[in-house]
Amino acid sequence: MPATLFTLPANPTIPVKGEAAEYPIGRIFCVGRNYAAHAAEMGAKVDREAPFYFTKSPTTAAMTGAEVPYPAGTADYHYEMELAFVIGAPAFRVAKEDALQVVYGYCCALDMTRRDIQADAKAKRRPWDASKDFENSTIFASITKADDFAVGSQRIHLEVDGVQRQDSTLDLMIHDVAAIIADLSKYYHLRPGDVILTGTPEGVGPVVAGETITGGIDGLEPVELTIGAAE
Template sequence: MTQYLFEPSKVYSVPVNGEAAEYPVGRIFCVGRNYVAHAAEMGVEPDREAPFYFTKSPLATLASGETLPYPPGTENFHYEMELVLAIGKPVFRVSADAAAGAIYAYGCALDMTRRDLQLKAREKQRPWDLGKDVEGSAVFAPLTKAGEVGEIGPQRIHLEVNGEVKQDAHLRDLIHSVTEVVADLSKYYHLMPGDLIMTGTPAGVGPVVAGDVITGGIDGLDPIELKIGPAE
């Protein structure tokens, strides 16, 4: 039996509606600029040819309803409301037509971002890690199995800050569909159960401060909520 010098990191997980067991988080992939209007508000052209990605550590996982302290190193902390999908079986180099069979569940998610650090890195053509891979920045509501959701497209996706609507779109506005994303990502990785893919955010992103309450939803899925606490 392997011995470790210290206790390994805990397993992070997300509840699944109708299941006593939770979905353990292995990897978190995120799709960038997957809505035309959001790309425009970020001052860039949308990437129509293929999705592009960044990642978050599993340690970024946070449950809906929790309080997230305002993170260090930023003065411009942004919300991004997203649809997340959970992979349910191993796939590698899968076609878009077959990709749907690999999707186990869907859920509401927040990609919280140190925007000032992200933009500074972008200007210098450096990775986005300091802006995106933030402790507690991958917020997940309970997942709903894909068979209970139906076709992805007509659902409204929205976010509010202190009750005021900030983001409001539909999943049909995704540049790259959920199956296209799974198929493309599987060209580069052996996707497996435990992989979560955050599919991008609509226009309307903006800053929050300590004391703000973020709420959001996608039709047919459990809503999400996050409170921003004082900086530590």
């Protein structure tokens, strides 16, 4: 292997409940508009035929408990509370009935969004990248192994400074975890290191510097994020 001009930082890792070793993040996939009520509040139609996706870089990851600066380039910085799952075995063209076998574990996650940039991109029919894929925009709590958690009708919720903003249940996802894996594995060779966020319920909204976000899913470790001063 040839020498490189410089050394890149190692990819971030997510702690795993009960394990000393951590889960390294390779790729991050996100499912859009996977709760009907959230699609409606965004003024979008629900697509029940198949999920759609956007991606985020591993460099967007931060861990629960972090304080991150209010990001540059936005005046409308939004929270989105989500269930994430991580892949534990190679998967390509996986049947839905076999899909859960490749899941290593589940965790709470926040998909932070520069909503004004996203709205402008949508209006101009441009990609969303600048609204989603930026530093400290994907926050992870510790992973709970799949043997210790099964997705059902668990409550998913989020609070800002203790005031409830999102409150729903996982069974309201339009496309469940197995369906997401079966569909995504048609297009990608999924592998360990892949992290998939499954979408947010209704109630998304802005946060400002000095506020603290807390979110949870029954049976998983909670996630917390404090918003610092603007960059």
